[in-house]
Amino acid sequence: MAELKETYACVPSTERGRGILISGDPRTDSIAYCNGRAVIIRRLDAPMDVSIYGEHGYPTTVARFSPNGEWVASADVSGTIRIWGRYGDRALRNEFRVLSGRIDDLQWSPDGLRIVASGDGKGKSFVRAFMWDSGSTVGEFDGHSRRVLSCAFKPTRPFRIVTCGEDFLVNFYEGPPFKFKLSQREHSNFVNCVRFSPDGSKFITVSSDKKGIIYDGKTGEKIGELSAEDGHKGSIYAVSWSTDGKQVITVSADKTAKVWEITEDGGGKLARTLINSGSSGGVDDMLVGCLWQNDHIVTVSLGGTLTIFSATDPDKLPVSYSGHMKNISSLACILQSGQKVILSSSYDGNISRWIQGIGYVGKLVRKDTTQIKCFAALDEEIVTSAFDNKVWRVPLNGDQCGDTEPLDVGSQPKGLAVAVKAPELALVSTDSGVVLLQGSKVVSQIKLGYSVTTAAISPDGTEAIVGSEDGKLRIYSIKGDTLSEEAVLEKHRGTITAICYSPDASMFCSGDSNREAVVWDRLSREVKLNNMLYHTARINCLAWSPDSHLIATGSLDTCVIIYELGKPASSRITIKGAHQGGVYGIAFIDENSLASAGEDACVRVWTLTPQ
Template sequence: MAQLAETYASVPGTERGRGILVAGDAKSGSIVYCNGRSVIIRSLQDPSKVEVYGEHGYPVTVARFSPNGEWVASGDASGTVRVWARNEDRTLRFEIRALSGSIDDLDWSPDGQRIVVCGDGKGSTFVKAFLWDSGSTVGEFDGHSKRVLSCAFKPTRPFRIVSCGEDYLVNFYEGPPFRFKASFRDHTNFVNCIRFSPDGSKFLSVGSDKNGFLFDGKTGEMLGTLSSEDGHTGSIYAASWSPNGKQVLTVSADKTAKIWDISTEGSGKVNTTFSFSDIGEVEDMQVGCLWMGEYIVTISLGGVINYLSLSNPNTPSRSLSGHLRSITALTVAKVGEVVTLYSSSYDGVIIKWKVGSGFLGRLPKNGTINSATYMVAQGNELMTCGMDHKFRRVPLSGDAYTTEAEALDLGELPRDLDVASKCPEIAIVPIEKSVILLRQGTVASSIDVDYVASAAALSPDGDELVVGGRNGKLYVYSVKGDTLTQEAVLEKHRGEISAVRYSPDGSMIASGDLNREAVVWDRITREVKVKNMLYHTARINAVAWSPDSSKVATTSVDSSIYVYDVSKPASARVAIRNAHLGGVSALVFVDAQTLASGGDDACVRIWAVAA
């Protein structure tokens, strides 16, 4: 059997030009955010404690805890809101199609009975409030003509709702049942975020016009503004009040976060400025924030979660990163007794993880945003190749990284990458009609082939390689010096070869195809050793061997992982179903009993596999 041991969570999904909502539950010290179709719940004190909810059928755009912390309401791009329990089963309590377009924000009433949502109504309805256990509407929300980006419920009685959006308006509603009361046209660009103070006495709106306005929470009367002196020089995307309601945190496209002192009369003056970039990196734009208890956090466009300290505004006290996009490759680096895990994603980010504790660091992109589609760690080097047609060798030293990488232009899109584990200076890269043998990062030889290459692997000692073809055949070549000579053709697959790897002891070859079949071959006899490995329901994406060569694992678009003991029939497999939302794209054994996987949900998971 196999058991989930750890989840290395994706970071909040971001979009340039828009802010994001990060909500919190002060009782549990948890935050909730969204990435793709996943809702992530994470402890701020111990970020390794992760819960993932993946029941939405469309990308999730916003999620919030109920006032008592027992429920979560999440909205998605289809306009659907789901209310579900924070128990182990994630019990669905209620579901409603609240809007006809994407939901951008939602909020609970302080009594936990009502929910207000806003977004792209694709018509005249951009805001809706309803009883969350029945769906009954509790008011009419006229006054907006374009997409509404943010809304908020007054946290104290008498209840009020405010909203703002792309029509530059701030609207004020009284109720329940809620009715339009007033509209304010002081912003000159999109109004991105609106929030009530904890005691409900004030609310603040911030926008792309770099301005912030403060209003009376009960009457809606404007009280004052955030001072332009030392203010933001770019769009303000989000705001969050301090627990005592005397200060406000704002974040901006100018790559800063600011804390404002709010006077009793209702005006704001900058108290502290946090700067996140001295070199103008777009990814350092700050697009989300949360002030919860003792924690002050911001979210950058690149997905980095920054913990801020008032005592040291120059440097975040802690930064957490992860993946924003689908995982493309995984590899394990072993230097002495130190074992680390590397993962790459579609947006070109490479993250280093320590099994047992999580995030260790983020590898610079080396001037490219292209993903490392294939990645192998050997010794003190990380070798990658990807969509920019380049092969790179990145030297690693302890926990430090270098941006210097030897790049070799392959001329075409690589189809795979493998390195001889006992001779790490030798690597193999197949391209569409050629097989390239690399030695010390340079081309040692290249042969043209009369088939379309789709995958390849090197034996541990580097004296043999196997190339999988789009025609479903495996071509075995001997390697003598820099000369490749075809020795055999292995035929059993009925679809394009999608993955192939030698066992660490060099005695077997595992291969998988697009027709969902996996095969284990005996390297010496070239006969099938394990057959009937036909349990996936879709294409196989990757195969991986345990270090002791006793197990082979396969994974697929069908979100499943199967682990086979090569000494037993395939029917004795260990199944891990629903391993990743959207499919599993990468797989590697950390040790004989530990398996790591990465998927379309941008998460990395660690599995304990029983002997």
């Protein structure tokens, strides 16, 4: 059987020029954010304690805990809100189509009976409030002419709702049922976020005009501003109140987070600027989201990094967590400084490092920042390719990648394989053939006369296996710069999608688009394990255990299947729903631990026990 040991979560999805609105549950110190079609819940004091909800049919945008912490309301770009149980099987309680376009923000009423949502829509339908159990509308929200980016529910009676958006307006509604009361136009650019103080006496708005304005919570009248003298130098994307309502945190495109004291007259003076010493000063360090929860101040950068500061101890060093924002395309396990390190790569050029029991330990710093199409890793070197026909062979030194020049292989690489016992040799597969690399040189470019889909090179570099669209496996011997065809294997009934030699080089495994995997004996070229037909979609990746006793397959069907040599394929271990959207990377950490990754941008570690 396989037991989920750890989940290394993806980071929040971000968009340049837009803020993101994360939420928290103060009772459990949990936060919720969105990535792809999933909602991720993780604890600030235990970041590997991760829960993922993936039942939305469209990319999610925002999620909020109910006041009692038992329910979560999450929204997506289609205008749909799903209300589901936070614990247990996360049963769906209700689903409503609230707006005709993307929902940007939602809030629960303090009594947990109503929800207000804002975003994009047709005509003037940018805001809607409804009963969460029946979906019945509780008011009319006139007054906006463009997308409404944020909304807030007054946390005390009498209830009020405030909205703000791209028409530069801040609108105030009384109810329920809610009706328009007044409109404020104090801002001169998009109003990105509005939040009530915990006692409901005030609310604050922040804008791309670099201003923060404070209003009376009962009347909606302006009472003050954040000091312009110490203010942000770029758009302010988000704001959050302290638990006692005496301070707020703001984050900006100027890459700073500022804590403000709210004065008795309703103004705001700068208390301190939060500094993250790990920031590089690049565009990805723009801050787009924030949350003040108990003693934690959380900021989110454009690159998705979550940084957690102590609210009561300014001298305490912040803790940062990062990871992937886009789907992970490959996975490898290497040995660095005596530790087994998991490397995961995503097509946006991010290569992250993970250690079992610790989680995220940093990103590889690369000179080449292009997208990654193919990826292979050894203990002291990585090999990558992008969409520009170039292959990079880069030495590793901790989290630093060496400075090398790329190799032009003439056409776009479709796959990479390195001879692990002769690491100077690498095989690159292209549409029409293969390219043999030796160190930093192209040894030969060989046209094969058929459509190549993937290829593998034996650990000692003396043999190559090339897979093709016609489902055939062609075995070549490698001598110097030439490939000589030795055999053609015909068992697959679909395009070959993955090939992998066993660590002891006595076997190899192949997988195809028709969901079948086959284990072959290398010497006799006979089938060693067949009937591996338990996936329901294309096989994307393969991995062998270090002792060559187990073979794992990852598929588009979201599952990982582990087969044991010497036992029939029917005695397999199946991990259902390992990764939403499909599994694209698997790697054994040791004989009893397997790492997997996929379209959900998460890495998971599984403990295997014999059946």
